[in-house]
Amino acid sequence: MGWLTRTPTRVLGEAAPRALGRVAQVILLATLLVTSLTLLAAPVSASSGFGALTADAVYGRQMTFRVTLGSTPERLELLLRFGGDDNTFVAPVRPAGGAATYVWDAAQQYVTPNTRITYRWRATSAGIVSLSPEGTLVYADNRPGLDWHSTQLGEATVHWYGGAEAQAREFGALAASGARSAEGLLGHDLAGPVDIFVYDSRADFFGALGPGAREWTGAATFPNIRTIFMWLGGGPPSYLRTAVVHEVTHVVFYDATNNPYHDPARWLNEGLARWSERQSADQERRIVASETSQGLFSFEALTGQFPIGERGSSLSYAEGATMVDMIARQYGRGAIARIATAYRTGATDEEALRAGTGRAAADLYAAYFGQYGTAVPKPISPEPLLPAAAGGRGSTNAQPPAPTASPSPTAPRPVADPISWALLLAVGMGGAALVSGALWLRRRAGRRGAP
Ligand SMILES: [Zn+2]
Incomplete structure (x- = not known):
């Protein structure tokens, strides 16, 4: 049985992965915001659809999250939270054969070892949102030879x-x-x-x-x-x-x-x-x-x-x-x-x-x-940039490029x-x-x- 919990109202992009590219972050964030805004209006109901949740990880390679499903929802997502971060990473997952699996590619998206990851599944059918119980995975450094x-x-x-x-x-x-x-x-x-x-x-x-x-x-x-x-x-x-x-x-x-x-x-x-x-x-x-x-x-x-x-x-x-x-x-x-x-x-x-x-x-x-x-100590003023370096247009009136307003989440440093x-x-x-x-x-x- 799922928990009767409201859809999270604060859904932002990835929290822990520091290797995710800026473009990927923006695309991901846009997708997630649309998804979450759609769901904010949806009623939340009990779910009888979630079976066993499991998660395991091979350090530096992947984290794998699995769930069994009593029925196939219209939409299924995995919600991940990393360590003490308030942000939630939302991954759409396609169910298959009464189950669903999500694999986080840890070789591409670094996660610090010993990060505690809490996860739950979110299913949506006919406008009804249901959440699975919460599971926890500690992303341990289990590389071969490290007998901790x-x-x-x-x-x-x-x-x-x-x-x-x-x-x-x-x-x-x-x-x-x-x-x-x-x-x-x-x-x-x-x-x-x-x-x-x-x-x-x-x-x-x-x-x-x-x-x-x-x-x-x-x-x-x-x-x-x-x-x-x-x-x-x-x-x-x-x-x-x-x-x-x-x-x-x-x-x-x-x-x-x-x-x-x-x-x-x-x-x-x-x-x-x-x-x-x-x-x-x-x-x-x-x-x-x-x-x-x-x-x-x-x-x-x-x-x-x-x-x-x-x-x-x-x-x-x-x-x-x-x-x-x-x-x-x-x-x-x-x-x-x-x-x-x-x-x-x-x-x-x-x-x-x-x-x-x-x-x-x-x-x-x-x-x-x-x-x-x-x-x-007094501040040191920077040397003025040459026009060509500032705008590349050979004009002293060239405007500097406007900063890109990209909502990039803060990775833990x-x-x-x-x-x-x-x-x-x-x-x-x-x-x-x-x-x-x-x-x-x-x-x-x-x-x-x-x-
Ligand atoms: Zn120090």
Whole structure:
């Protein structure tokens, strides 16, 4: 028997697949909106038509959803929701022989492993809409050779394969204590448990992160599915121990600031995570001081993605951590929790900083750069485009092309952090650290037979 539930009123395009092309998204969305608008007016009734629901998946290849049907409806659709996303993906399915099957091509449309997918079938006949019960599929990374084991430590469940049990258990314990510290700092508890997957090889790790991952990624967090991916090759053990605390702080930060309007400033997210590694920013203060002569970054320039490149990346993390440290020292740790609370209720970056410190963001920025004896960085104006480049028409009056108003759904993005050697090179630490890091990498490469 189906549930007596109204047709969902909010039906948007794909939620999790990041590889779906823009054109495909628009076509899909248009189809779905027409479908949903048609159905909004339809009455909803009980269904006696749904039999057993099943779903299974082969990671990186496909997800398969099946249902048996007592009768053949005029229209049948599969409704999918990915992780914590509110959007619903609607796929028309043609029944055959008293059953229906829908196959999601996961080789073409990447889905992050450990995503929990809820699904239900929707049948329409003679204007009557009926919904099946809801099923759940966890899209596990079940690639051959990954014989996963797991254990729970506090709010953290750590998963490992091969011979990584000791390291994984240590990560789990560190994540559990790191989460407690971050909860205290941010004044907000985790909204649910966190999963940590520990990958041994680079190929396995990047196979989990999917096609969009930057090649320098050493650890990544998908806060929306409360999942952290660690790579044992991301750095020496000391780095990995701090990295897992860093990553779990991202999940607590996500919960503490979650709102339907916007992501908090990136420098604050990364700065808090970096600061939490050692509960200080002493190392980062030295980095900022050493880079002052070459020019620091404005905080307004660090609200979205960080610059790519060693100096840009290193300095961005360092400025974030030192700003967090300055706020915590001058306004008390409670200021961090007040900032998070403000974000959670929809504040802008400026409003959140004022709620936390009582001071305008511009004043905070000025005080920050004043510590390093520099003025607040000024925006750099772009060079004007040549007429030919702007419009290709050789006319100075050429209008720039209007933006395409395409309702592209937001795919979940990970918070990705660089591997440790890139940081070591970037911050110019002592030769001993570099040598030991290089030796460690070489030893590891020899052991794994991989770069
Ligand atoms: Zn991070």
